[in-house]
Amino acid sequence: MIARLYNCVAGAGRRVVTFLSSPIRCCIRIIDTLNEHTGTGVAWVSTLLVLVVCAEVYLREVHGQAHTGLSELQWHLVAIVFLMGGAYTLKHDRHVRVDIIYASRSPVYQAWINLLGCLIFLLPFCALVIVESQSFIEYAWRIKQTSSDPGGLPARVAVKSVIPLGFAFLFFQGIAIVGKSLLTIAGLDEREDKEPDATDEAVGT
Numbered sequence: 605m606i607a608r609l610y611n612c613v614a615g616a617g618r619r620v621v622t623f624l625s626s627p628i629r630c631c632i633r634i635i636d637t638l639n640e641h642t643g644t645g646v647a648w649v650s651t652l653l654v655l656v657v658c659a660e661v662y663l664r665e666v667h668g669q670a671h672t673g674l675s676e677l678q679w680h681l682v683a684i685v686f687l688m689g690g691a692y693t694l695k696h697d698r699h700v701r702v703d704i705i706y707a708s709r710s711p712v713y714q715a716w717i718n719l720l721g722c723l724i725f726l727l728p729f730c731a732l733v734i735v736e737s738q739s740f741i742e743y744a745w746r747i748k749q750t751s752s753d754p755g756g757l758p759a760r761v762a763v764k765s766v767i768p769l770g771f772a773f774l775f776f777q778g779i780a781i782v783g784k785s786l787l788t789i790a791g792l793d794e795r796e797d798k799e800p801d802a803t804d805e806a807v808g809t
Contacts, residue, residue, distance in 0.1 A: 632784060730771045
């Protein structure tokens with residue numbers, strides 16, 4: 605009886621996903637493209653971060669000049685890289701996983717883990733951060749919060765505003781993963797061939 609009920613529900617779910625497969629794929633492509641371009645932009649921010657660090661070290665060690673603004677700019681850029689690069693990392697499956705229960709499993713089993721992980725943990729947590737950070741950011745804008753250190757940057761409120769934006773991008777990428785997982789479970793595998801990156805090429809060499 606239970607097996608028959610399960611097969612009935614699974615079959616109905618598979619038919620629904622099959623019927624909605626075109627809009628699901630369209631949504632996945634839009635989100636993946638958005639986060640791919642965002643990740644490319646964040647890579648240039650990382651390059652800027654390296655230059656700022658080098659400039660700050662040069663001025664401090666060679667000329668004996670300490671610049672609070674440059675020091676603060678470093679962690680501003682680090683915050684942008686981590687917040688805005690999280691969705692790109694998730695898209696390319698480069699985040700931390702417990703591979704003991706994931707790597708050796710079948711694609712359908714992995715899809716179930718991804719689906720439940722997104723629905724139970726990722727999406728609710730992202731939504732919580734986005735909602736709860738609103739009052740925090742509104743207060744910062746209301747008082748026009750700046751650095752409390754002499755010579756610090758006046759844009760502390762701006763970097764705080766990146767918090768909900770970064771988690772929004774992560775939320776959308778979670779939706780894309782849910783869509784991919786549903787397609788895989790339904791037998792309509794949407795997995796793209798992974799493009800080799802620098803790490804893969806190095807391992808292969």
